[in-house]
Amino acid sequence: MFSHTINNPNNFLIQxxxxxxxxxxxxxxxxxxxxxxxxxxxxxxxxxxxxxxPSKIQQVLTNDFDDFIPDVHHNIFVNRYGIQLKHFNSNLDTGIEEYQRRINRFGDIIGQSDQKLYFIYINEDYLYDSDYREDCLNDAIFNEMLELEIFLQKNMSALITIFCILTLNPMRSLPNQTLLVSYCRALTYITSMIRLPTKIYVTIVGKYYRNCSTPDWC
Incomplete structure (x- = not known):
């Protein structure tokens, strides 16, 4: 089992x-x-x-996914942004086509002016890497997320709402940010050190999306 606390000071409600x-x-x-x-x-x-x-994502979006797909034919799976493309299709040409479709689909979604978006960010490494439980790193990620939200609000057509799950130290206090009302600031604290991240996060995400079905093991 695991314990967690959901901090949602703005009483943000998922549609x-x-x-x-x-x-x-x-x-x-x-x-x-x-x-x-x-x-x-x-x-x-x-x-x-x-x-x-978040800062790497902003760089990718700023450059409109330029060079997002690395030279996989030469066994290079880390792109210019320092992001590794995992689980790449063993048929490399098919894998390239898959990523191109995903990039185009993302652009289509972002371009819909009446569309509600929820961005899901999970810091899984908190569960088994002590470096990710340091306040300085979590503060940096949190601030990067705020900067990314500003970028999205300024540059994207869609109705942006960020639903952010960050596994931070449960004893620390959050910055008093009032940057954008639309920012939900819903942060989840995982306090038990078990290596079942998928089960943990599905359970928590399911609590927000109450009308969505979740598997029995959640």
Missing amino acids: NHDFYAIPFGHRCSSALACKYAGIRKFSLPFDWTIPTF
């Missing part, structure tokens, strides 16, 4: 219809959590990538 959930890293756990919580509708470019910190 359980007419939205897209977009996994935004830090690893594959975001895409897996969305999948098993029943809210992942299709593949997107950041589903199976590591490590995708």
